[in-house]
Amino acid sequence: MRTTTIPGTNLNVSVICLGTGGMGSGIDRAASFEMLDAFVEQGGNFLDSAKVYADWLPIERSSSxxxxxxxxKARGNRDRIIVGTKGAHPDLSSMHIPRMSDEEIASDVNASLDHLQTDTIDLYWLHRDDPRRPAGEIIEALNAHIKAGKLRAIGCSNWRAERIEAAQSHAAAHGLQGFAGDQMLWSLAAVGPNGLADKTLVAMDAGLQAYHARTGLAAIPYSSQANGLFNKMAVGRLEQAQLPETYRTPENDKRLARIQSLAAETGLTITQIALAYLTSQPFVTIPIVGCRNMAQLADSLSGGDVTLTSDQMRFLTQ
Ligand SMILES: NC(=O)c1ccc[n+]([C@@H]2O[C@H](COP(=O)([O-])OP(=O)(O)OC[C@H]3O[C@@H](n4cnc5c(N)ncnc54)[C@H](OP(=O)(O)O)[C@@H]3O)[C@@H](O)[C@H]2O)c1
Incomplete structure (x- = not known):
């Protein structure tokens, strides 16, 4: 699999990041180890986790x-893996109350270091935003942990463009590290008129995309395969009325038809086209894939070496 360097960092990562939300929970420990080994064997080195995964289940906390x-630890490979993890997630019972004080960030950073059995986290994400806290203060808090050697680079997840801009401006004006990446919901699937059910999540939109194009900030999107939407539609598992509400729009029927037409012309698979649509963007874009089994992993990783032309990119969303 190709690799790329996240701009502004020395993090050289595989162009596909493996989401590990289900590891240690939906995917048991042995199957998780097997999947992680296979990812590395196929050139992967970039993992995405979070302190909150999968605390909604009645199992041990922070199972991912x-x-x-x-x-x-078992593989002795910490120095060859780029680990991203997230903190500052609201308590699951009070999603409307942000957890973004200096103390909450510090407590989450320390807990994640402990869980990951490491001294430093390669890429530390804020899982949500607290729009009422000045972005500059949040950047200051994160930089204290960078200075202490606990974090190498930082990113924001589910932040809006104007807040990211405020954070980056503060960092630039004060000689601090700004965000090296932005993690949002983004795939080739169009989001339907009702938007996302969880209003604390942020999807890529025209304004955010323009911000990335202008600044070159890396996009590291989740739900990058729209949970397998186009594969499931293609085999008749999902009719329009059964689409998850997030993706329920006739536009996705049109996109499937275009994907199938491009697949027939090029021999590429639906998965390869869906992921290459992201990795072929004009700014560094590294999709995070979620895979439930080894067949899905192999299929998803096959997207890692495909690039689409600008004509093909335009065709898919015209
Ligand atoms: N920052 C955030 O707020 C946030 C939010 C969500 C996720 N994430 C991160 O992103 C990761 C991935 O998110 P996601 O699970 O939503 O991503 P995704 O890759 O869009 O969805 C994964 C699901 O897609 C289906 N799938 C995967 N590969 C497939 C294939 N080759 N063919 C057909 N279907 C396939 C499977 O669905 P079935 O199980 O139905 O087969 C799988 O469970 C998570 O593990 C987590 O690390 C971050």
């Missing part, structure tokens, strides 16, 4: 981070 920590 702890599984990654155990796997890296």
């Amino acid at each position: 981070e702890k599984t990654l920590g155990r796997w890296m």
Whole structure:
């Protein structure tokens, strides 16, 4: 698989990042280790986790981070893996109350280091925003952890463009590290008129896309395969009325038809086209894929070496 360097950092990562939300929970420990080994064997080195995964289940807390920590320890490969993890997520019982104080960030950073059994986190994400806290203060808090050697680079997830801009301006004006990446919901699937059910999430939109194009900030999108939407539609598993509400729009029928036409012309698969649509953007874009089994992993990773032309990109969303 190709690699790329996240601009403004020395993090050289595989062009596909493996989401580990289900590791240690939906995917048991042995199957998680097997999937992580296969990812690395196929050239992957970039993992995405979060302290909150999968605390909605009645199992041990932070099962994803702890599984990654155990796997890296068992394989002795910490220095070859780029680990991204997230903190400052609201409590699951009060999603409307942000957790973004200096104390909450510090407590989450320390917990994640412990779970991952490491001294430093390669890319630390804020899982949500607190729009009422000045972005500059948040940047200051994160930079204190960078200075202490606990974090190498930082990113924001589910932030709006104007807040990212405020954070980056503060960092530039004060000689601090700004965000090296932005993690949002983004795929080739169009989001329907009702938007996302969870209003604390942020999807890529025209304004955010323009911000990335203008600044070159890396996009590292989640739900990058729209949970397999086009593959499921193509085999008749999902009719329009059964589409998840997030993606329920006739535009996705049109996109499927265009994907199928491009697939027939090029021999590429639906998965390869969906992921190459992201990796072929004019700014660095590294899709995070979620895979439930080894067949999905192999299929998703096959998208890692495909690039689309600008004509093909235009055709897909025309
Ligand atoms: N920052 C955030 O707020 C945030 C939010 C969500 C996720 N994330 C991160 O992003 C990761 C991935 O998110 P996601 O799971 O939503 O991504 P995704 O890759 O869009 O969806 C994964 C699902 O897509 C289906 N799938 C995967 N590969 C497939 C294939 N080759 N063919 C057909 N279907 C396929 C499977 O669905 P079935 O199980 O139905 O087969 C799988 O469970 C998470 O693990 C997490 O690390 C971050």
